[in-house]
Amino acid sequence: MARTFGIILVVIGVVMLVWTGFSFTRKEKVVDLGPVAISADRKEQVNWPPYVGGIVLAAGVVLLLIPAGKRTR
Template sequence: MQRTVGLVLIVIGVIMLIWTGFTYTKKEKIVDAGPIQISADKEKSVNWPPYAGGIMLIGGVALLATAKRA
């Protein structure tokens, strides 16, 4: 189990180092006055610091290195 978690952390850490975030589009209402509704597409972004991926990568390598051999 420890080896599996270590491998997952390594993969997620590498992905987080390569892609430091993503953007998505969300439809938001601007005016809602009875039967009249005006909405607009707003672009939102989700970003994480690159060191978060590095920490996950190092943690995964540590877990993999300390896992008991079966």
């Protein structure tokens, strides 16, 4: 189980190092007057620092390198 989790963390860490964020668009209602509704598109952005990806990657590598016998104790 820990080995699988380690592989997942390594993959997520590499992805976080390559892409340091993403953006998406959401609709926001600006005016709502009965049957008349006006909405606007809002661009939102999510960013994380590169060292977070490095920490996640390192945690995954540690989980992969710890022998199975030492993890259960």
